[in-house]
Structure formats: structure tokens, C-alpha cells
Amino acid sequence: MKILLIGAAVLAVILLGPFLIPVPDLKGTVDxxxxxxxxxxxVRLENVNVHYKVSGEGFPPVVLLHGFGASTFSWREVFSPLADRFTVMAFDRPGFGLTSRPLGEEIKGFNPYTQENQVxxxxxxxxxxxxxxxxxxxxxxGGLTALEIAIAHPERVIGLVMVDAAVYTNDGDNLFFKLLTSTPQGRHLGPLVSRLFLNDARSLLDLAWHDPSKITPEILEGYEKPLKANDWDRALWELTLARRKFDVSKLGNIDIPTLVLSGDDDRIVxxxxxxxxxxxxxxxxxxxxPDTGHVPQEENPQEFLEVVLPFIESLSLIERSEDRNPD
Known part of the structure; x- marks a missing residue:
């Protein structure tokens, strides 16, 4: 009987303990x-107020899709040079930056955190x-989102530039991740996990850069700014819950000019x-x-542009040629 009581007590702690941990709303955040x-x-699209920046008048249009924990800020070094030649738009994907973060009943009709709806x-x-x-x-x-767009809407994509794209990583295979996302206890604690993960922005940036000494206080401030937005932690958790494994068998069907870029010291992908x-x-x-980490557009922008600009120019020539000769 004593063993049964002890076992029941342990089980109660495991099942009920997480719910006793408070998950208060963040203080000091704003719209x-x-x-x-x-x-x-x-611009209001579906149930989301999307934050974006656009510049330039050249052809072709270029859409910049940032990565996890980033925002339009991550394109700051290359945005203007690209806009000198092309029409360039960068936006904050749902769950990040200054884009609004609908939650609860708001996302029942349209969940902007799913990969399909981000597309x-x-x-x-x-x-x-x-x-x-x-x-x-x-x-x-953001590279994965670009791939999904190319697969779902190939007629809308002139070319792809995959920058250290997170295509093969899948946290869903991790037991701890499965417990967090598939149990009521884990879902309750999720926003706290988000806070633990992103509150230490400096450590994440150090991991992303080959040479962390290049990370200035201004860069750190730029990455931390979105943490002042309402519900960033809960939206990040909704994004985590919505993640699905990418079907890599679809890659062989992509018939779009593609440039794949990587830093030689990428410790994330x-x-x-x-x-x-x-x-x-x-x-x-x-x-x-060479000598570059996970974000070459930030750490090595000059070489990034030296590679990307000619690639886009070549696509422009091909596209214009096809427009002149549709048959």
C-alpha cells in the first residue's frame, strides 16, 4: 500500500506539477x-497586421524572408544595395519582428503560424x-518558406536564393520536443520555453556568427527590439506547435533556378x-x-552581394527574354 501511495504521489507531481508553475503575461510590452x-x-492580411519595408524600382522584384528569431533587421546590410538595382521587399514573418501576433480564438479560422499559411x-x-x-x-x-512557395506556387517564383536554409532540421524528432508539444503540461509551459530560448539573444547571435566580435551593441539592440512586442513569447510557442517536417522528396520537382549559399562555419545549419x-x-x-557563419548577409555582406547580384541579374535577362518571346 505504501508503494502504491508513493507511486500515486509521484504520478500526481508529474501530471499536475507543471500546471502549478505560473505563466504570467510579460510586463512592459507594447503593440x-x-x-x-x-x-x-x-498591411492587414487575413488576421495579421504585417510589417514590411519596400524600396527600389528595378526588375525583378525580390522578396527577403528572414530566419527564426530574426526580422527585417537581418537584411539591413544588403537591403539598400539590392534596392539600387531591383524592387526589394522584406517583411516580418508571423511570430517575429513587428508583425502582429494573433492568438487564441483569433487563429481558429486562419492560423498564420502554420507553414502553409505563411506561404x-x-x-x-x-x-x-x-x-x-x-x-x-x-x-x-525563411529558406524553407521560400521552398514551400516555390513548390505551391511555382508560377510566382523567378528564382530562389537559399541562404543557410533550414530544410533538413526537424526538432520534432526530439523526445523533449515531443513531450512539450504533445502534452497539456508541455503546452502550458511553452511560453516559458520561448522566453528561455530568445531572452538570451547574445548567446544565439554568438552561435550564428563565425566571428562574434563583430556583433555590436547596435546589432544586439536590433535583435532584441521585437522582444518588446506584445505576446511575442506566446506567438513563438504557437509557431513551434505548428511546425511540421518538410517532405524532402519534393525537392526533385523544383524547376526553378536556385542558388544555394552557406557559411563554412555555420553551427546552426x-x-x-x-x-x-x-x-x-x-x-x-x-x-x-569562407570564415562565415549562419548569416552571411550580415557577417559577410560584400561577398554576399558579389554572388547574389549577378545571379539575380541573370534571372532578369532570362525573364525579359521570355517575355519578348513567349512562344
Missing amino acids: PSLLAEEDSLF ELTVKLMDHLGFEKAVLIGNSA PVEDSVRLAREIPNAVLHIF
Whole structure:
């Protein structure tokens, strides 16, 4: 009987203990639109107030898709040089930056955190801006979104630039991740996990850069700014719950010019993953940046532009040629 009582007590602690841990709302956060910058723009798409920036008048249009924990800020070094030649748009994907974060009943009709709906929101934003087609440049998890757009809407994509794209990583295979996302106890604690993960932005940046000494106080401030937005922790958890494993068998069906980029010291998405990606996408071209980590557009912007600009220019020539000779 004593053993049974002890076992029941342990089970009760395991089952009920997590619910006794409070998950209070964050203090001092504001509506993300109040954090807007001079060149910030917003548009309401479905149930989301999307934050974006656009510049330039050249062809073709270029859409920039940032990675996990990032925002339009991660394109700051290359945005203007790209806009000198092309029409460039960067936006904060749902769950990040200054884009609004619907929750609860708001996302029952349209959940912006699913991969499918992130694809649809991107296409709707292209429609809003009059981009019939665009070159998609995606970094890390943004690369996966770009791939999904190319698969679901190939007619809207002129070319792909995969920057240290997180295609093969899948936290869903991790037992701890499964427990967190599949049990009521784990779901209750989820926002606390989000806070633990992103509150230490400096450690994450150190991991992302080959040379962390290049990370200035201004860069750290730029990454921490979205943590002042209402419900960033709960939205990040909704994004985590919505993650699904990518079907890599679809890669062989991509018939779009693709440039695959990787830093040679990427400690988040191993360079081997980018090599594999370039092999599995038909006719993809691979370039590896020396002495560079997970965000070459930030850490090595000059070489990034030296590789990316000619690639986009070549796509522009091909696209214009096809427009002149549709048959």
C-alpha cells in the first residue's frame, strides 16, 4: 500500500506539477506597431497586421524572408544595395519582428503560424505590392518558406536564393520536443520555453556568427527590439506547435533556378546540409563563404552581394527574354 501511495504521489507531481508553475503575461510590452521605424509599412492580411519595408524600382522584384528569431533587421546590410538595382521587399514573418501576433480564438479560422499559411500570407503580400513574380531570398527557416512557395506556387517564383536554409532540421524528432508539444503540461509551459530560448539573444547571435566580435551593441539592440512586442513569447510557442517536417522528396520537382549559399562555419545549419540541398534541387548552384557563419548577409555582406547580384541579374535577362518571346 505504501508503494502504491508513493507511486500515486509521484504520478500526481508529474501530471499536475507543471500546471502549478505560473505563466504570467510579460510586463512592459507594447503593440508592435508602436515600435515602427521611419520606413516601416503595415498591411492587414487575413488576421495579421504585417510589417514590411519596400524600396527600389528595378526588375525583378525580390522578396527577403528572414530566419527564426530574426526580422527585417537581418537584411539591413544588403537591403539598400539590392534596392539600387531591383524592387526589394522584406517583411516580418508571423511570430517575429513587428508583425502582429494573433492568438487564441483569433487563429481558429486562419492560423498564420502554420507553414502553409505563411506561404499564403507571403503570396498575398506579393499581390498587395503588385509582384506577379519575384526572386525569393530565404535565410535559415525563411529558406524553407521560400521552398514551400516555390513548390505551391511555382508560377510566382523567378528564382530562389537559399541562404543557410533550414530544410533538413526537424526538432520534432526530439523526445523533449515531443513531450512539450504533445502534452497539456508541455503546452502550458511553452511560453516559458520561448522566453528561455530568445531572452538570451547574445548567446544565439554568438552561435550564428563565425566571428562574434563583430556583433555590436547596435546589432544586439536590433535583435532584441521585437522582444518588446506584445505576446511575442506566446506567438513563438504557437509557431513551434505548428511546425511540421518538410517532405524532402519534393525537392526533385523544383524547376526553378536556385542558388544555394552557406557559411563554412555555420553551427546552426551544417554546411553539409547546404551541400545536400544543392545536390537534391535540380541544376542548383552552390557557393560557400569562407570564415562565415549562419548569416552571411550580415557577417559577410560584400561577398554576399558579389554572388547574389549577378545571379539575380541573370534571372532578369532570362525573364525579359521570355517575355519578348513567349512562344
